Amino acid sequence: MTPRSRILLVDDEVAIQRAVGPLLRSRGYDVEIAGTGADALKMIANETPDLIVLDLGLPDLEGTEVCRRVRARSKVPIVVLSARGAEADKVDALDLGADDYVTKPFGPEELLARIRVALRRAASEDQTTSGHFRAGDLTIDYDRRRVLRHEAEIRLTPKEFELLSLLAHNHDRVLTHRSILKAIWGPNAVEQTEHLWTLVAQLRKKIEPDPANPQYLMSEPWVGYRFATGDSDNPT
Amino acid sequence: MARDPSDAARLGAGLGAVAIVTFVYVQWLHVSNAAIVSTTFLMVVLVLAATSRLWIAVVTSAVAMLCFNFFFLPPVGTWTIADPQNWMALFAFLAVSLVASNLSAVARVRTQEAVGRRDELARLFDLSRDVLVMTDSREAIAILARSIARRFDLEFAAIALPRSSDWDVFEAGPQRTDLDTRQLASAFAAAQTSLEFDAYARTYAGHRTVTIEGRAIRLVPLRVGTKPIGLLAAAGRPIEAGTLDALGGVVAIAIERAQFLEERKAGELTRQSEQLKTALLASVGHDLRTPLTAIRVAATNIQASSLTADDRLDQSNLILAEVERLTRLFQNILEMARLDAGGIAAESRWTHPSEIVAAARGQVEQTLRQHNVSVTVDPDVPVQLDPRLTAAALAHLLENAAEYAPSGSTIDVHGRITEEGLVIQVRDHGPGIASADLPHLFERFYRGDAARARASGTGMGLWIARGLLAAEQGRVWAENGPDGGAQFTIVVPAAAKEPAASPGI
Numbered sequence: 142m143t144p145r146s147r148i149l150l151v152d153d154e155v156a157i158q159r160a161v162g163p164l165l166r167s168r169g170y171d172v173e174i175a176g177t178g179a180d181a182l183k184m185i186a187n188e189t190p191d192l193i194v195l196d197l198g199l200p201d202l203e204g205t206e207v208c209r210r211v212r213a214r215s216k217v218p219i220v221v222l223s224a225r226g227a228e229a230d231k232v233d234a235l236d237l238g239a240d241d242y243v244t245k246p247f248g249p250e251e252l253l254a255r256i257r258v259a260l261r262r263a264a265s266e267d268q269t270t271s272g273h274f275r276a277g278d279l280t281i282d283y284d285r286r287r288v289l290r291h292e293a294e295i296r297l298t299p300k301e302f303e304l305l306s307l308l309a310h311n312h313d314r315v316l317t318h319r320s321i322l323k324a325i326w327g328p329n330a331v332e333q334t335e336h337l338w339t340l341v342a343q344l345r346k347k348i349e350p351d352p353a354n355p356q357y358l359m360s361e362p363w364v365g366y367r368f369a370t371g372d373s374d375n376p377t
Numbered sequence: 378m379a380r381d382p383s384d385a386a387r388l389g390a391g392l393g394a395v396a397i398v399t400f401v402y403v404q405w406l407h408v409s410n411a412a413i414v415s416t417t418f419l420m421v422v423l424v425l426a427a428t429s430r431l432w433i434a435v436v437t438s439a440v441a442m443l444c445f446n447f448f449f450l451p452p453v454g455t456w457t458i459a460d461p462q463n464w465m466a467l468f469a470f471l472a473v474s475l476v477a478s479n480l481s482a483v484a485r486v487r488t489q490e491a492v493g494r495r496d497e498l499a500r501l502f503d504l505s506r507d508v509l510v511m512t513d514s515r516e517a518i519a520i521l522a523r524s525i526a527r528r529f530d531l532e533f534a535a536i537a538l539p540r541s542s543d544w545d546v547f548e549a550g551p552q553r554t555d556l557d558t559r560q561l562a563s564a565f566a567a568a569q570t571s572l573e574f575d576a577y578a579r580t581y582a583g584h585r586t587v588t589i590e591g592r593a594i595r596l597v598p599l600r601v602g603t604k605p606i607g608l609l610a611a612a613g614r615p616i617e618a619g620t621l622d623a624l625g626g627v628v629a630i631a632i633e634r635a636q637f638l639e640e641r642k643a644g645e646l647t648r649q650s651e652q653l654k655t656a657l658l659a660s661v662g663h664d665l666r667t668p669l670t671a672i673r674v675a676a677t678n679i680q681a682s683s684l685t686a687d688d689r690l691d692q693s694n695l696i697l698a699e700v701e702r703l704t705r706l707f708q709n710i711l712e713m714a715r716l717d718a719g720g721i722a723a724e725s726r727w728t729h730p731s732e733i734v735a736a737a738r739g740q741v742e743q744t745l746r747q748h749n750v751s752v753t754v755d756p757d758v759p760v761q762l763d764p765r766l767t768a769a770a771l772a773h774l775l776e777n778a779a780e781y782a783p784s785g786s787t788i789d790v791h792g793r794i795t796e797e798g799l800v801i802q803v804r805d806h807g808p809g810i811a812s813a814d815l816p817h818l819f820e821r822f823y824r825g826d827a828a829r830a831r832a833s834g835t836g837m838g839l840w841i842a843r844g845l846l847a848a849e850q851g852r853v854w855a856e857n858g859p860d861g862g863a864q865f866t867i868v869v870p871a872a873a874k875e876p877a878a879s880p881g882i
Contacts, residue, residue, distance in 0.1 A: 156671035156702075159695045163688055164674050167681045198663070246669035249677040 146260055147171045147188075151181040151207065152196035152222065161194070164249050165256075178202030182210055189215050192260055194252070195239070196222040197230050205233045212238035218259035220252070232364055235317045242315065242364075258313040274309050276357060276370045279348060281309050288348065300325065301344045304337075308358065308368035317365040341366060387429040391437035394421045399444045411463065414449045415470040418442075419477070426478035427485060434478035442471045497620040500528045501627060508631035517635040519547045521628060525609070526550035529624070532613030533594065536628060537561050539607060554594065554612065560587045561596070561608055568598035568605040584618060597621045599629035606632060656822040657710075660835035664706050668699035675699075701743045705776075709837045712769070713821075716844035723763040723849035727874070730754045730792040730799055733764050737771035744776050747784030754792035760799050762871040766845045767799070770853065773842035774803045774865045782807030782862065798851075798870040805864075809857040818855050819843045842867075 148170045150161055158174050165172045173190065175181035178199045185193070193211065197204030208219060221242040223231040231242040240262070241255045274281040280289040286302055288295045297305065303325050308316060319331045326336060341360075345352040359367045398417050402408040418441040426434035446456060450463045458464055507524040511517045518536055526534035526549040533550040544558050564585050586593050594612040598605040609625050616624070675692040678684060684692070715721050731754045738750060771790075778788045782805035789804040810818065814825035822836040839855075846853050851869035858864035 160674035
């Protein structure tokens with residue numbers, strides 16, 4: 142991890158600042174702390190950090206609003222801390238461009254894993270838009286619209302390929318049901334979650350070694366789906 | 378025949394009047410003109426018919442006719458009549474007096490009926506008014522039964538409502554009688570299976586008279602629409618069947634209303650408790666998650682070898698502080714549950730006000746760490762109250778002040794003794810209370826706009842403070858102090874060892 146990544150922690154709870162700050166520093170990150178949304182936006186405007194850990198329950202601005210404003214000017218990865226238990230907030234934040242979320246109360250490893258994946262994704266962002274993508278025994282050839290497992294081609298319908306490549310492009314990142322539906326079926330279909338559910342089930346049958354225990358197409362219950370590249374959930 | 382003593386008196390008066398007229402005309406005035414005599418008798422009969430029963434008028438007219446014949450129609454002093462014209466006069470008199478008596482008696486009965494109906498209507502109206510002010514308790518039906526007995530001057534009135542296997546009977550009136558449930562059931566069954574009102578036979582279905590302990594008791598079905606929901610029993614004053622049926626209708630509506638109100642109250646309670654649960658979960662959820670996260674992360678940090686000794690100390694302090702926070706939250710939930718269950722009783726004891734303040738400060742030491750607390754108690758003489766409840770309530774006020782006033786500011790606590798008891802004032806130098814929030818401050822889970830933006834706080838503290846104080850007849854209120862900060866005042870009724878010379882000093 143050279144050079145050291147700079148993380149901006151935005152949370153108004155002093156207890157969280159006092160606990161998570163040292164946690165991140167001890168893992169080799171530079172940490173800055175903001176207690177309000179306004180402070181956070183000011184600090185981001187001065188110098189964009191490498192990653193933002195953003196609590197959704199801020200005293201001044203809605204966390205989702207901070208998300209929106211950050212996204213308007215930068216692609217910096219955002220990991221959302223949602224304390225409210227309500228799924229709606231974090232889904233909104235993800236729809237507004239947040240990369241991932243951790244629900245309070247969370248364990249340190251959970252947060253660290255999300256941060257690691259988000260930073261790595263950000264670093265490899267430019268390379269995944271074309272060419273090949275490999276994850277485990279799976280190879281996706283974007284240009285020829287082919288998917289191979291152990292060199293054997295898997296036949297996918299156009300929709301299945303679209304879904305797989307969308308998730309693979311955003312690998313290790315949660316895509317909300319809404320955003321997937323919108324990307325594949327168009328803006329009128331954003332409420333048709335059963336389409337997505339069926340398509341994911343078909344796709345799992347074709348690409349997963351064990352469709353009942355998927356290792357690539359992971360469900361984030363009530364939120365969306367994530368393409369797992371295998372190594373992301375096993376932090377070293 | 379004379380069932381009523383007044384009937385006999387009226388008959389006597391009628392016959393007496395006939396006798397007097399006869400005597401006066403024969404002995405004094407020597408009137409012999411048949412027209413004058415018959416008109417006079419007719420007048421007597423009419424007066425009688427207008428004021429008493431038909432049969433009295435009929436008897437009187439028969440006697441008057443005999444007198445007319447015997448004393449006035451020639452030949453006088455015999456029952457025979459010489460002139461056939463006088464036969465005509467005699468029969469004309471009899472016919473006119475009978476017809477007139479009859480007409481007048483009918484009119485009189487109608488009038489009596491009208492008066493009676495007006496009376497019953499007035500009673501029904503009074504009862505309906507009673508029904509309208511009836512509240513939503515089970516007591517309501519018993520009150521209704523008492524109302525019926527009182528409004529209708531009954532010796533006994535009862536409302537009987539069928540339950541799955543038994544009857545609920547609400548009795549009222551000076552002469553109670555135990556109703557026979559078998560009779561109730563059979564009357565109820567009859568009311569269920571027959572027409573409400575048989576216009577042809579002019580009978581009301583389900584009305585029946587039962588005899589219990591030698592008393593005739595009328596049973597009337599209580600109907601909502603056509604469906605009977607119970608029975609009304611009445612004994613004492615006779616009430617016309619139509620009125621009884623109308624009464625049954627009013628009572629049925631009243632019972633329906635009472636039951637509806639009761640259901641609505643139960644529904645309201647359920648809704649409130651649901652709301653409370655949701656509010657509790659929402660407010661506790663956040664206050665649990667943050668400390669749990671902080672403790673978990675800080676504990677991991679302590680395990681990490683890279684930490685300096687100072688950092689390690691800081692992390693363990695953090696854990697202690699967050700555990701304190703959780704403990705406080707837990708206490709609040711417990712206190713709230715105890716207040717809800719009414720399980721808090723005051724135990725009075727002699728204490729110094731300064732001890733109460735010290736105890737309260739001790740309970741929220743961690744929260745108050747960032748603030749200066751200035752305490753004045755004057756005079757610090759022993760007072761008799763529940764120190765535990767008072768201190769707990771004061772602790773909530775201090776905690777509240779610490780949460781809203783900026784760190785580093787001073788919180789003034791001022792205790793004094795007045796005629797009302799112990800008065801403790803907590804004044805902070807924070808932003809004060811928005812006027813929109815003032816009336817709701819002590820509502821459970823209420824959090825002002827400013828408070829909602831803040832992360833911590835559950836909206837339980839002030840509600841608990843008020844509940845604790847209420848358990849010892851104390852009060853608490855909030856206002857904005859002269860210099861803008863919030864000012865909370867507690868008053869607890871208490872005896873003081875040395876009587877305070879004048880309040881406030």
